[in-house]
Amino acid sequence: APLLWLTGSREVMGRYAVLINRHTEILNLAENELYQPHNMHMMVNSTVDLMASPYFEMTELGMLREALIRAQRMGRIGNQVSTWERELGDADYSSAVFGYALRQGYITHDHIRRRDQDAMRKALLSHDVEAYFLVDWQRLHDELLSFAERVHSVDVRALASGLEELIMLHLGSKGLK
Numbered sequence: 001a002p003l004l005w006l007t008g009s010r011e012v013m014g015r016y017a018v019l020i021n022r023h024t025e026i027l028n029l030a031e032n033e034l035y036q037p038h039n040m041h042m043m044v045n046s047t048v049d050l051m052a053s054p055y056f057e058m059t060e061l062g063m064l065r066e067a068l069i070r071a072q073r074m075g076r077i078g079n080q081v082s083t084w085e086r087e088l089g090d091a092d093y094s095s096a097v098f099g100y101a102l103r104q105g106y107i108t109h110d111h112i113r114r115r116d117q118d119a120m121r122k123a124l125l126s127h128d129v130e131a132y133f134l135v136d137w138q139r140l141h142d143e144l145l146s147f148a149e150r151v152h153s154v155d156v157r158a159l160a161s162g163l164e165e166l167i168m169l170h171l172g173s174k175g176l177k
Helices: 010-022 029-040 042-051 058-089 096-104 109-113 117-126 129-149 156-172
Strands: none
Touching (some): 010 029, 029 096, 058 129, 096 117, 096 129
16 A cells, blocks of 8 residues: 555555545545545646646756645646535545544544435535645645746646646536536
């Protein structure tokens, strides 16, 4: 399990979700934020794009990778805020939304064990857990834009703009099955 974050494989990320759902007592926000964003495949896809980009400046690679890690997390946040209610109905507790709610004490492991979906939904809505993730999204967005000053061979502002569109799509799809 310690090497999960290295692979970015959908299969490995799927195994992490299975592990969480089989052993909900290990659910926590820190590991979720470490492992799950790699399911977005932004780092992998960007690496492939860079391999075919003749004008990319290799001296910017480290900074660009830092920016892409933020972008990957931003993409995952959109997914989490738009799907947690559906996942609750499916008894899928692998979302960081549930890890955050546990950490804050809004829900308990007993709620999860009993699959008390109504109590969990009410708790997450009454404590506006989505706000935590949307504030984090904005922080990451601001950090991402700061890389535009130092990365010149890739349009970081265009990446940020694309992520703005993506979060709007996620928020617009909330509640859809």
